[in-house]
Amino acid sequence: MCVTAIVTLAITLIFRTSFTTNFAQGVISAFGAYVASFVITKWEFPVLIAIPVSMIVSMGVAILVDVGLFRRGRYVNALSKQIITMGLISIVTGLTPVIFGEVEQYMINSIVKDNFTIDVPGDVDISVTYNALVCVAITAVIIPLIFILLRYSKWGLSVRATASNEYIAGMMGINTHVVTAVSWGLAGALGALAAYMRASEVKVVTTYFMTDYQVSAFLAGILGGFSTFHGPVICALLIPLAENLVMAIFNILGLSELTRWSKVIIYAIALVIIFAKPQGIFGKKIEKKV
């Protein structure tokens, strides 16, 4: 849930400033996780150093993408940007084993070890790891922080201006290139953080392990409406909640074999909502001029 929220925020940032869906977000995040794993296993640094290092590397990669590719193309429009990000998937997938070696399994430690159990009335006790709590805490700090920055800081103002109209923002004296690059960097860093949080749960890093989150993030984005910053993030928090709710309902009704359908049900409901309200739950309707 926290992972989805952070990934969604990253994707929304890029969508708003670059006007494209970044399909490479997942692999760039995974690249960050590889870096973290490399730093921990090869150089034996503590986790608290590995996470910032991976975030900085991912940030670098993302900024490189924006500065090196998006600004240079002669015919760059929304669709070709999407295709460039798809090309990036292949490149990062191809490069990762070259850089980090193919054979080794990449493992990642939890941020904090140990777990405790909560007694609930019922058969199964809920086991909570401190790791998960730390992840929730990090998310609870990072996301409000970015929203406060977006709302009240000068940087936030320039991001919002660029998002609403890049051309006019440029005429008003905002360096839109810097704004876009910073957004990409921030998205890369957030991606790496999310990937580490995810990896600390599943322990093994693969190139595609963030793709599912990326897809959920896209769905959350369109469900919440990409025209706002808060909409996608709220929906990113809502979707897993709703999914767990459906699972819980099935469990209470004693239909536990139906729980594997819960994701399908939630996605279908999301589709119906989008069909009814194409601009998203929180989105503003934009009048199109012919």
Added chain:
Amino acid sequence: MNRYLQKNYALFNREVKTDDKFTEGIRKLVRTPSLQYLLFGVLMCVVGFLATQKILPYSWQSAFASTFAYAIASIGFCLLMGYSGLASLGTGGFIGIGTYAVHYVMVEAKLPFFVALLAAIGVSVLIGLIVGFISLRIEGIYLVILTLALSEILKTLYAAIEPKLTLSMKDALIFGQRLPTTMSLTLVMVFLVIVMIITSNLINSPTGRAMLAMKNSTAAAQAMGISLIKYRLMSFVICTAYASITGVMLMMVMRSADATDPTGYYALITSLNILAAVIIGGYKSIWGAVFGTFIMYGIKLVIFNQIPFLANNSLIITLASGVLVIIIAMYYPGGLAQLLLEAKTKISAIIKKMKEDKYGKDLG
């Protein structure tokens, strides 16, 4: 003569030999698209035959078969994107329709192959209609994400129903005969050629014109009396139907499918590869779509696997295809088809120039 005509003189001044009726007739015949497709199909069948006789590498057989199975989906996508101006990332999910049709009709119900094909097309038409209706309300990038979500729903659905499919040897029957793996390329080519001919005729018919009009401006197209709903639904239906045929073909060729595989048929990466194939080839050309698919899927299986160094370092190919996609997206939006056309124009201009140098200017 104005400047444009002068510049492209070579294009307008094609040599036509009128004295030799026979050569001219053959020329005309070769220029007919349907015949070109047919020739291509026969050629590939011959390659397949030579591969089974081990004159050419044996692995080419299945490599070409799976590549051209994907090409069917690419052609559908080419029609959707190049002619209707709509984009979708649902290809992976739509391919699944075909594989499950094969599973339920041929493996479970033991019915003939063509029933499976019809079932796949029937279901995909339904899904295509749904997506088409959605596309009336949502456009551009949002539609892309929505089809992506739809594909994800289908994928989750497949994983929930039956994650692993296999088509055993005794169930792969066509006309009551067992289909040997050596014949799978022929089967795929038959369908690919049919799809190519249908699509090329469609593009050059009033329907194709209407779709092009719709792509360039929905408002203007509607003003000209083109029904948006009809053609949008039509293009989505065709695209999904082709993708489901791809699914059927893949099942007949590869004999298995896995919904849980992150790089499998239904994954996002398939949809992205098909999109990339159409972009590389040139999104308005059928040959481009086929060639693009060959670059995305076939080149690795057919050529690079024969070179030991590259076969061991298959990731270099992934890397190279990524670089290629980016370069084409950045500098050649028309794809390889456009590149080829430009090259052709330039070469014929050079030939013209050489002739002028030799014989003097044509003043006629």
